[in-house]
Amino acid sequence: MTLRLYDTAARAVRDFVPLEEGRAGVYVCGLTVQSEPHVGHVRSAVNFDVLRRWLTTSGYDVTFIRNVTDIDDKILVKAGEQDRPWYNLAYDMQRELDRAYDALHVLPPTYEPLATGHIPEMLQLIEALIERGHAYAAEDGSGDVYFDVQSWPSYGELTRQKVDDMEAAADADPRGKRDPRDFALWKGHKPSEPTTASWASPWGRGRPGWHIECSAMAGKYLGEAFDIHGGGVDLRFPHHENEQAQSRAAGHPFASYWMHNAWITTSGEKMSKSLGNSLLVPHVLERVRGIELRFYMVSAHYRSTVEFSFEALAEAAQGFQRIEHFLERALAAVDADELAAVRSAGRKLRIEFIEAMDDDLGTPAAVAVIYDLVREGNRLLAGDPGADPEDRLVETLVQVELMLGVLGLDPAHPHWSTDSTNDLTGVVDALVTGLLEQRAAARADKDFATADLIRDQIKAAGVTIEDTPTGPKWSVE
RNA sequence: GGUGGGUUGGCCGAGAGGCGAGGCAACGGACUGCAAAUCCGUCUACACGGGUUCAAAUCCCGUACCCACCUCCA
Structure with a gap:
């Protein structure tokens, strides 16, 4: 090829x-x-x-x-x-x-x-x-x-x-x-x-x-x-x-x-x-993160005209967040030593991805390969524990990381580190954690009205709560 | 006038003779106290008119509409 x-x-x-x-x-x-x-x-x-x-x-x-x-x-x-x-x-x-x-x-x-x-x-x-x-x-x-x-x-x-x-x-x-x-x-x-x-x-x-x-x-x-x-x-x-x-x-x-x-x-x-100014890069970056704008562009073929709209951009951002979300969950679920071992072993890219890129930089097809793997990985995360040898999840995770890296879209790359986080993370964490403890207490008492009220308040502040097997997690929207 | 490109499902966006790209949204189901997240499923599209072919979104002919370049432009 x-x-x-x-x-x-x-x-x-x-x-x-x-x-x-x-x-x-x-x-x-x-x-x-x-x-x-x-x-x-x-x-x-x-x-x-x-x-x-x-x-x-x-x-x-x-x-x-x-x-x-x-x-x-x-x-x-x-x-x-x-x-x-x-x-x-x-x-x-x-x-x-x-x-x-x-x-x-x-x-x-x-x-x-x-x-x-x-x-x-x-x-x-x-x-x-x-x-x-x-x-x-x-x-x-x-x-x-x-x-x-x-x-x-x-x-x-x-x-x-x-x-x-x-x-x-x-x-x-x-x-x-x-x-x-x-x-x-x-x-x-x-x-x-x-x-x-x-x-x-x-x-x-x-x-x-x-x-x-x-x-x-x-x-x-x-x-x-x-x-x-x-x-x-x-x-x-x-x-x-x-x-x-x-x-x-x-x-x-x-x-x-x-x-x-x-x-x-x-x-x-x-x-x-x-x-006018509406489509200047700094202006657009008030609406989405840089990595999301890049993803939007990479999702289309370079020789295709892209009809720009903030709606389509928001859709792309939504889609990218699903990929990021998988990365986070997989990272948390996987054994760190094994992950490090697989990463350093230097995995080869999926053949479908290589073929897509070799075909006149077919980034849309390459992105589709990423989504296919994300679904596969999510299935492993959701599914029958015991049935899954954990190394399949590690493999999937590393593959997704690799492919994103090739496209300049790996959210873990230090380049993006200032993109989404800020110095207030610790402060927010303390506040949200306190609230989540109250919510947990309410849920334990089956006082769901109070529990939902707390969740709604947190959400109103722009923080999303996700209940996971290991307890609730929060993230800024 | 010359040259190049386009028209795909609710939306975005691939493909370029036969194997349902993918995403977003929506709806149904699983999971959940309810959600969220996730998974499973549903939505079977290719501007129009002819033609070629066993088979056309894909090739050919024609039509319509759109865009770009021929002046600075990513």
Whole structure:
């Protein structure tokens, strides 16, 4: 069984064959840090985090690069509107983004390059393109440098478009362009823009075009040829098409596989920045925990559009809590030494889970495998004692832990430890325990009215009581 | 105009020629003093119209509606 991935360029699921055995180089387009991240942005990060984790689990030595675009038109415009330096805005938003990634346990990439830190690499690439006759400096003195689309016959190959069918850029102030579809590699400095947003180049001061950044950074950290390039569907054109064109025109084979995650939509439409604050990550995290939001995203396939709703999110959270609940109960029921022994013995993942993940990261099917095991485990917990050899429960528990871990969803992982608990646990425990003792006394006297009253009061405070064979347990809702 | 994707049960969400994905909700049962949690069971769906096939949600043709990209976008 080998890993198969959907390759946008081939428009088909293909066996993953790395350039170098045992290693995988992945480049994912990160964000332009111009505003706070919403759930859609984070979906991409979660999807590719799952890819990264699965590659690692499968034994690959993964180099995972995700960039930050920290200079571009919008950053300059927004910073201008807010009357602050553009680099301050970009840095602020970058930190917001980091917080959002962290809240969803998106692992830090191997390295996260900034566009502004790689100007020399970009200039080098642009010069190579000019030498090879695939780029030219505008003759209007603007200092712009463009990629010459007509000079590269396979332009459009990634998205199967013919140059002649493409609509010319509407903004096309044709200026120094030879063809309206030519795109900027380098943008000459404009007097209206801050000088801090410009760098010296053979064509005068200026700043890089968007597409060249990724080509330069991918090349620097992954080499001229690497395995997987990812990003959101919208990036296929023009961004990824242009990246590929300019990299290949410069003589670099570039990416072997192209992967694109689908959107999270609202009301059937793409989530755009004009939607306001309701879907910003911190806002959504007021309603559910980070691990629940991650579970919601992982429950859908990365290439399927997800219609976001708080109802669906709450449902997912509900479902996840059932898994967590099983974990808690099993952990309490199982012999600690035996558990430790089984854990350290290094169990293999269930074949159904592996097959699901190998099939183009079939996380929905993988989650279904987890639920099947949770049910199995619950049955063992509920059922005929004596009939069950306890090690089956231990095995089931460890399997569930393993699978959740692969998906970045193990609630026991230290990363999530601040998520649900807080310093008041001890205080609440003392209070609730006192009340539970009163309830127990009432129940012993068959005074159920009083017992239920106490339970209702506790519940009203947001604490749920569960009677177990070993006595009542409480948990905060 | 060109390109890519979608329409699945009350809801979410997989699958991609034959074996009832899974979850949430609801209902019935077991358990419980009653609950909660858990288990068992019920709810047999694939936009529409044709076609291919022993067999179609899945393939083919057509229709309708929706979304995305071709301008910044995860």
